[in-house]
Amino acid sequence: MNVFGIGLPEMAVITILALVIFGPKKLPEIGRSVGKAIRGFQEASKEFETEFKREAEQLEKVSKQPMEATLEPPTPKALGSTSEPEADVETAKTEEPATSESSVS
Numbered sequence: 001m002n003v004f005g006i007g008l009p010e011m012a013v014i015t016i017l018a019l020v021i022f023g024p025k026k027l028p029e030i031g032r033s034v035g036k037a038i039r040g041f042q043e044a045s046k047e048f049e050t051e052f053k054r055e056a057e058q059l060e061k062v063s064k065q066p067m068e069a070t071l072e073p074p075t076p077k078a079l080g081s082t083s084e085p086e087a088d089v090e091t092a093k094t095e096e097p098a099t100s101e102s103s104v105s
Contacts, residue, residue, distance in 0.1 A: 006014075022030055 018027060018030070
């Protein structure tokens with residue numbers, strides 16, 4: 001019997017030390033609390049594992065689905081412009097560019 005790399009002789013020594021340190025009256029109580037802690041850890045570990053697997057399967061399903069392009073036609077607001085581009089170009093040609101006086105030292 002080999003549990004966590006500890007054989008039967010090591011288990012016997014640990015049990016004898018526990019009996020000497022805690023006494024025979026407290027040993028069953030300590031054993032129960034250790035057992036509950038181990039059981040709680042195992043349940044939490046299983047829950048984490050199942051949640052991880054569920055999320056991995058969901059991501060796998062999503063990645064296998066084909067990508068669908070959902071392009072919508074442009075709205076009239078986006079198509080129409082408030083000013084004519086040609087007028088903007090003419091205005092830009094007639095105006096002089098602004099010079100920066102603060103850059104001159």
